Amino acid sequence: MNPILSLPFVGPLFSYDLWVIATASLVGALCGVLGCYLLLRRLSMLGDAISHAILPGLAGAFILSGSRDLVWMLLGAAVVGVLTGVLTAGLHRVAKIAEDASMGVVFTTLFALGVLLISFAARNVDLDPGCVLYGLLEFTPLDTVRILGLELPRVTATLAAAAIVVTVVLAALHKEIKLVAFDPALAAALGMRPTLVHFVMVALIAGVSVVSFESVGSILVVALLVTPAATAHLLTDRYARMMILATILGALSGGGGYLLAKHLDTSTAGCVCIVGAFFFLAAALFSPRHGVLSRLARHATLRLRICREDILGMLYRAAELRSRALSRDELTQGVGSTWLVDLALILLRRRGLVVTHDAAVRLTERGHIEARQFVGTHRLWESFLTARLGLPPDHVHAAAHKAEHFIPPAVREKLAQDVRATQPSTSPLTDPHGRQIPGP
Amino acid sequence: MPADTPPTTGIAVEVHDVTVAYHRKPVLWDVDVSFPAGSLAAIVGPNGAGKSTLLKSILGLLPIASGRIEVFGKPLAQVRDLVAYVPQRESVDWEFPVSVFDVVLMGRFGRLGWFRRPSRADRDAADAALHSVGMTEFRDRQISQLSGGQQQRVFLARALAQDATLYLMDEPFAGVDAATEQSILEVLRTLQQQGRTVIAVHHDLQTVRSYFDFVAMLNLHLVAAGPIETAFSADNLKRTYGGRLTLLDEVTEAVRRGGTLPRSP
Amino acid sequence: MSELLRLITLQDSNTRMVLLGTGALGLAAGVIGALAVLRRRALVGDALAHAALPGVCVAFLVFRERSLPLFLLGALVFGVLGVLTMNAIRRFTRIKEDAAIAIVLGSFFGLGIALSGIIQRLPSGNRAGLDGFLFGKAAGMVQADVTLIAASSALALFGVVALYKEFKLVGFDRAFAGSLGWRVSLLDLILMCLLAIVTVVGLPAVGVVLMAALLIIPGVTARFWTDRLAPHLALAGFFGMLSGLIGSALSAVLPAPESSLSRGFPTGPLIVLVAGSLFVLSLLFAPRRGLIARWRTARRLQQHIDDEHLLRDLYELQEANTPATLASLTARRTWRKGSLQSALRRALANADVSDRSAIFTLTDSGLTRAVRVIRSHRLWELYLHEHAGVAPDHVDRDADLIEHFITPELLAKFEAQLALGDGDALRTGAALGVPLSLHPPGSSTSEARP
Structure with missing residues (x-):
């Protein structure tokens, strides 16, 4: 019988493709949630190390047991996976070798051993190194197993079981893992046994590597362990949210990767990596807080705001001093670039803060009120710097020029009180140059 | 001695209205100070006051948000060969496979430039520097086998090998024993007698008056600077260490939250 | 026995080539890798080796020709691109170095696998050429390969000799190097490019993962025996060369596993296992730093x-x-x-x-x-x-x-x-x-x- 037909729901509702997508998403979600720990412990390459190092575990388990039974494979891989973690940490501690270097020594040697073992065993097993590297996600629904009367793809069922184990462990150890990831020393001081927690996580990662690598290959495990977690790290600063996001991103990479692979008719594993990398790139560029473009945009907005406020300030001072307007050229001289001034003037005009008359710019009534605020803050800060820090009056302008754009009303109020205390209470407040400080 | 005689009069370092933002948070507000040439100057202030930041800004290791810094009246790039630097001991990898002599010889690398090998004369200069800090017997030791005081002496010897006119030192007395402290001080005094300028970040208020002749007192801003007799007063000390000005902290925080500290045009 | 004799006397020209090639590769990889390990960038070599794969595919897709020099050129371009990507991630995002390495490794390699899947469907392409890059085929080395490896190794070693004092200072004290006005990041980039050159020429011989081994293990091993940089680098080169030579010799002498399709024992894993054994021996028996001496x-x-x-x-x-x-x-x-x-x-x-x-x-x-x-x-x-x-x-x-x-x-x-x-x-x-x-x-x- 064609095994595909024996799958439940296969047909228009739950097609073959959907089973593959479900499998890929499960792998992505599992790796994503565990990767957060590696990322925060700065051990991202441990995923790479473990997923390579389990090769001799698989080969050894096969040679010893003579079967490709999953239990044996899992056992062999978990043993070698944890061994990798132990050896890496041991070499680091005992022989004082840098952590990344000891990782490199351990996993490459184990991998070489694995390749040799496989070339001995290859005669009667289709455990070829190529499959280890890129897996065969596309064919997972062909190999089914019967559970609770349902015919399920074997790999999917295994992954689902792994997901349950991972969820239970992560939920039970949530606060321990969080603390160990952030501050192992504090965790130890609180009696949390960070080493034990660490090896629980290493064992989980080794286990997930095994159940995943069969379907997606070892490289994909590496990519899925780190890329979704790093993407999530760019999007949020909270550990719990980061784990949820990484799970979702991992699942999306898995599913999206399969669809892309189908479209391009190429390896699913490779496409899952590409989709994951695409998410990372998007987050690196557009993440609201940490994205490169968002930062650039924020910076540009800030520059424009500062330019607007500087123009208001200049106009206010001009009105105060000579009671006259300023030309666009004069503004450009004071503020910097022409186009920035032009753009700022357009915005200011639209908000009714300035009017332009015969190429002369002057403040409106509303503009005057708004400008008073910045000039006031500027002069308060100047007074504060001269009075409290003892800076000479001719040195404080530059500092005040910057700070005036950032000081919130509450701090401004405190500044006013502070400056009031240093000046005679009868007269209005003045700045170090003797000019009056306007109120808000 | 350097080929061109060091300027013993005038200003060695002029810090003009410098604001430094570190990770966008301003850590130094409008610092304006001139260190006279030929002085033995201390930079003091509480933890996190920006002492190392000022030193690194002078060395061009940190970008400054506004203001300018001149060394012997010129931009740093033109007089880099005249400046030697002693970083904090914790900043390097002491397990690195180099010997004491190797480290001291690094002091000659600046004037050599890329690709060129140290000559006989460079090696002799390194040996002389090692001798002047009393570390000749440790010449071929691996650096991880040294005590804290010995490591500090090696760093000092490296700076001496630079044969500079201006020495910038980040906590040269931190974590050293009393004997080492005295011998380091002797070296600093000798440098001064040769007409060179030394500016050191210092944390021990007890010894400021006896070790140095010029002081700059920092706490996010410059509290006072001048000859030790006038500037190192009880009043200035209280203003430096008597807690931060909370308003200064609040504005610093507001500027940080506001995004970036824009560079001056 | 006559087989062994032929090997020792280097009469077999094929064996001679393999020994020369792997020896030269081991030497250069040991020296450059030791510097990378000291710069705390041990795993960059691993990522580089993986990141080079799409370069091979792109070279094939562009030139439609199965030519090793073109493959290597493509690999080198993508290797350097990988290094630049790592730097960009570190510089412009909050992601730390270790994750940047892993992301570049996974993404580039994934791209390579996807491209190789596409190539496989082309009438002119099959995967065999690429599999060679994944696992290496030292036994198939010919004169041209050896010449290429030797030339690249010589170039890399020349770079290390010329910039020896610069690499030494930057490795030990970056802040001081910066205070001398040196462009520290440029020096780092040069080192990574040398690393990329050696990695790329090594790929066809020992493959992706095992190339990483050849870069890391000799450098770590050498640290047990010396406290000085020059002997450290020399020893790392020596250990690398020794691994290459002994590994290849073993693979020529040992009987092939029955199942294996190739003529001899797989060379790459043997080279790495020899390097690993040298590491374990040093870990145990090195004077002063070895575990037994310390115990x-x-x-x-x-x-x-x-x-x-x-x-x-x-x-x-x-x-x-x-x-x-x-x-x-x-x-x-x-x-x-x-x-x-x-x-x-x-x-x-x-x-x-x-x-x-x-x-x-x-x-x-x-x-x-x-x-x-x-x-x-x-x-x-x-x-x-x-x-x-x-x-x-x-x-x-x-x-x-x-x-x-x-x-x-x-x-x-x-x-x-x-x-x-x-x-x-x-x-x-x-x-x-x-x-x-x-x-x-x-x-x-x-x-x-x-």
Whole structure:
């Protein structure tokens, strides 16, 4: 019988493709949630190390047991996976070798051993190194197993079981893992046994590597362990949210990767990596807080705001001093670039803060009120710097020029009180140059 | 001695209205100070006051948000060969496979430039520097086998090998024993007698008056600077260490939250 | 046997090529890799090796030609691109170095696999060429390959020699290098490019993962044997070359596994296993830094401390007129299991102690040594008490730790500082110059000390 037909729901509702997508998403979600720990412990390459190092575990388990039974494979891989973690940490501690270097020594040697073992065993097993590297996600629904009367793809069922184990462990150890990831020393001081927690996580990662690598290959495990977690790290600063996001991103990479692979008719594993990398790139560029473009945009907005406020300030001072307007050229001289001034003037005009008359710019009534605020803050800060820090009056302008754009009303109020205390209470407040400080 | 005689009069370092933002948070507000040439100057202030930041800004290791810094009246790039630097001991990898002599010889690398090998004369200069800090017997030791005081002496010897006119030192007395402290001080005094300028970040208020002749007192801003007799007063000390000005902290925080500290045009 | 003879005498031209090629590769990879390891960038080589794969595919897709130089050029371009991507991620995002390495590794390699899947479907393409890059085929090396490897290795080594002092300073003290006005990031990039060159030419020979091994393991191994950079690099090169040579030789000599399709034992894994064995041997047997040497040093020190404790206990028991039996000695301090017995055995063998029907007494030579020990112990106690202001009941513990390391010169300094010449502090044992214990006689017998 064609095994595909024996799958439940296969047909228009739950097609073959959907089973593959479900499998890929499960792998992505599992790796994503565990990767957060590696990322925060700065051990991202441990995923790479473990997923390579389990090769001799698989080969050894096969040679010893003579079967490709999953239990044996899992056992062999978990043993070698944890061994990798132990050896890496041991070499680091005992022989004082840098952590990344000891990782490199351990996993490459184990991998070489694995390749040799496989070339001995290859005669009667289709455990070829190529499959280890890129897996065969596309064919997972062909190999089914019967559970609770349902015919399920074997790999999917295994992954689902792994997901349950991972969820239970992560939920039970949530606060321990969080603390160990952030501050192992504090965790130890609180009696949390960070080493034990660490090896629980290493064992989980080794286990997930095994159940995943069969379907997606070892490289994909590496990519899925780190890329979704790093993407999530760019999007949020909270550990719990980061784990949820990484799970979702991992699942999306898995599913999206399969669809892309189908479209391009190429390896699913490779496409899952590409989709994951695409998410990372998007987050690196557009993440609201940490994205490169968002930062650039924020910076540009800030520059424009500062330019607007500087123009208001200049106009206010001009009105105060000579009671006259300023030309666009004069503004450009004071503020910097022409186009920035032009753009700022357009915005200011639209908000009714300035009017332009015969190429002369002057403040409106509303503009005057708004400008008073910045000039006031500027002069308060100047007074504060001269009075409290003892800076000479001719040195404080530059500092005040910057700070005036950032000081919130509450701090401004405190500044006013502070400056009031240093000046005679009868007269209005003045700045170090003797000019009056306007109120808000 | 350097080929061109060091300027013993005038200003060695002029810090003009410098604001430094570190990770966008301003850590130094409008610092304006001139260190006279030929002085033995201390930079003091509480933890996190920006002492190392000022030193690194002078060395061009940190970008400054506004203001300018001149060394012997010129931009740093033109007089880099005249400046030697002693970083904090914790900043390097002491397990690195180099010997004491190797480290001291690094002091000659600046004037050599890329690709060129140290000559006989460079090696002799390194040996002389090692001798002047009393570390000749440790010449071929691996650096991880040294005590804290010995490591500090090696760093000092490296700076001496630079044969500079201006020495910038980040906590040269931190974590050293009393004997080492005295011998380091002797070296600093000798440098001064040769007409060179030394500016050191210092944390021990007890010894400021006896070790140095010029002081700059920092706490996010410059509290006072001048000859030790006038500037190192009880009043200035209280203003430096008597807690931060909370308003200064609040504005610093507001500027940080506001995004970036824009560079001056 | 004749096979072995042919190998040793290098008569087989194929074997000769393989040995030359892997030897040169091991040498260059060892030297460059050692620098990368010292710069804490051990795993960059691993990521580079993976990141080069899409370059091979792109080269094939563009030129539609199966040419090794073109493949390597593509690999080099993508390797350098990978390094730049890592730098960009580190510089422009909050992601740290380790994750940047892993992201580049996974993403680039994934791209490579996807591209190779596409190539496979082309009428002109099949995966075999690419699989060669994944696992390496050292046994198939020909003259041209060896020439290429040798030239690239020479270039990389030349780069290291020319910029030796720069790499040394940047590795040790970046801040100082920056204060000299050096472009530290440019130097880092040059090092990574040299790494990329060596990695890329090594891929066809040993494959992706095993190339990483050849870069990392010799450098880590060399650190066990030397404390100086030049010998360190030379040794790393030597270990790398040795791994290449022995590995290839083994693969030519050993009978191929029945299943294997290739002619001999797979060369790449053998080279790495040889490198791994050299590492384990160094880890265990290197003088000073090796585990055995360090274990022996620690043991000797512990024995020395035990011996001195025994002498002191015997002296103090004699002082208190208590017979020193195994029981009374055991009661004086917490000995580690068996350590009292072995200390006694050593003392008896050394004739420092005599055993008269299970009662132990110091011999003349033992007494002299015990006096020396007890003198430094009590002087140190006195010094701590008088100059460091430590309370007498806490003194003993500190003294226990330090006294074993007091040199004769230090002892002389204590004496001078404590002005022991006036005889006042030397109420007992004055003739021997032993100051009185700060503890009342006998009190320490009941004291169990760590």
